[in-house]
Amino acid sequence: MKTIQLETPGTFREIDEPEPKRLSSEALVRVHRIGVCGTDIHAFHGRQPFFEYPRILGHELGVEILEVDQNEQNLQAGDRCSVEPYMNDVDSPASRSGKTNCCESLNVIGVHSDGGMRPLITVPVHKLHKSNSLSFEQLALIETICIGAHGIERSMLKEGENILIVGTGPIGLGAIQFAMSLGSRVIVADISEERLTFCRDVIKVKHTLKADDSEFENQLRSACGGNLPQVVLDATGNRFSMQRAFTLAAHGGRIVFVGLLMGDIAFDDPNFHKRELTLMASRNATPDTFKKVISAVESGAIDTEPWITHRLKLLEIPEKFEATIAESNLIKAIIDTD
Numbered sequence: 587m588k589t590i591q592l593e594t595p596g597t598f599r600e601i602d603e604p605e606p607k608r609l610s611s612e613a614l615v616r617v618h619r620i621g622v623c624g625t626d627i628h629a630f631h632g633r634q635p636f637f638e639y640p641r642i643l644g645h646e647l648g649v650e651i652l653e654v655d656q657n658e659q660n661l662q663a664g665d666r667c668s669v670e671p672y673m674n675d676v677d678s679p680a681s682r683s684g685k686t687n688c689c690e691s692l693n694v695i696g697v698h699s700d701g702g703m704r705p706l707i708t709v710p711v712h713k714l715h716k717s718n719s720l721s722f723e724q725l726a727l728i729e730t731i732c733i734g735a736h737g738i739e740r741s742m743l744k745e746g747e748n749i750l751i752v753g754t755g756p757i758g759l760g761a762i763q764f765a766m767s768l769g770s771r772v773i774v775a776d777i778s779e780e781r782l783t784f785c786r787d788v789i790k791v792k793h794t795l796k797a798d799d800s801e802f803e804n805q806l807r808s809a810c811g812g813n814l815p816q817v818v819l820d821a822t823g824n825r826f827s828m829q830r831a832f833t834l835a836a837h838g839g840r841i842v843f844v845g846l847l848m849g850d851i852a853f854d855d856p857n858f859h860k861r862e863l864t865l866m867a868s869r870n871a872t873p874d875t876f877k878k879v880i881s882a883v884e885s886g887a888i889d890t891e892p893w894i895t896h897r898l899k900l901l902e903i904p905e906k907f908e909a910t911i912a913e914s915n916l917i918k919a920i921i922d923t924d
C-alpha cells in the first residue's frame with residue numbers, strides 16, 4: 587500500500603508497505619483524514635527533540651473500522667472513530683492512577699512510532715473513540731481539541747471564573763472552544779491581529795487582547811472586571827509569554843502550560859509565593875476527555891469547520907507539504923487519503 591514516510595528532515599517520500607496484520611486486541615482501520623499538527627511541522631523541519639527518522643507521521647486520525655473481534659465497547663466494522671494515539675503501559679504507576687496521558691513509557695503513534703500517513707493501520711480497540719454522526723474530518727480534529735480541553739480540565743476552571751488563554755494556534759483554539767462550551771468568561775491574547783479577528787468574528791470570543799500591547803495588563807484587568815484572571819493557560823511555547831503568566835494570574839490563581847518550550851523557565855519566587863500560585867503542566871489527554879470532546883462536537887457546542895484552512899491529498903505530501911505549512915493563513919491542514 588502507498589505510504590508517505592518522512593525520510594529525513596525536509597524530505598517526504600512515497601514508499602510501498604505491506605498491509606498490517608492485526609492482533610486480536612486490535613482493530614484494522616482505514617485512515618480517511620489526517621490532521622497536520624505542530625509536531626509534524628517540527629519533525630519536518632528537524633526541530634522535534636528526540637525524534638527518529640525515517641518515520642511515518644500522522645497522529646490526528648479520522649478512521650473507519652474494517653475488522654475487529656467482538657469487544658466490550660461494541661465496536662463493529664463500519665464504525666467511524668477518532669484515535670487516541672497515546673500508547674501507554676497499563677501497569678505503570680501513572681496509568682494505574684488514571685494518567686494514561688503521561689506514563690513513563692508513553693509512545694505516541696506518528697511521533698515515537700509509525701503513524702497514520704497510509705491507508706491502513708491497526709489500533710488497540712480501547713484507543714478508538716466512536717462517533718457515527720461525525721465526519722472523518724471532524725474525527726481527525728478531535729485529538730487536537732482534546733489537548734486544549736485537557737488543559738482546561740487541568741485548570742479546574744469553575745463557573746464564573748475568568749480565564750486568560752494565550753496563543754491561538756489549534757491547541758489554544760481547542761482550549762478556547764472547550765472553555766466557552768463550559769460557559770466560562772474567556773479572554774484571549776495573541777500577537778497576531780489576524781488571529782484575534784478570527785477569534786472575535788468566527789469563534790465569537792468577546793474579549794481579545796493584543797499580547798504585545800504596552801497596556802496589556804490594564805486591558806486584561808478591565809476585561810476581567812477590574813481583577814486579574816483566576817486562570818492563565820499558555821498555549822504559545824514562548825518563553826516570554828510563559829514567564830509573564832506568573833504576573834498575570836490573580837492571587838490564589840492557577841497557571842497551566844499546554845505549550846512546550848525547549849529549555850528552562852524562570853520565575854520570581856517572592857511573586858510566586860505572595861500569590862500562592864499553582865503551576866501545572868498539561869500533556870496529551872485522557873480517554874474521558876475524548877468522550878467529552880466528541881459529545882461537544884456532536885452537539886455543535888464546538889464547531890471545527892472554521893479551523894480548516896488547507897486540504898491536501900496523501901500522495902501530494904512530498905510535493906506540497908512544505909509550501910502548505912509555510913502559508914501565513916494556515917490554521918489547520920487536513921490530509922485526505924481517499
Ligand SMILES: [Zn+2]
Nearest residue numbers: 623624625646
Ligand atoms: Zn497533534
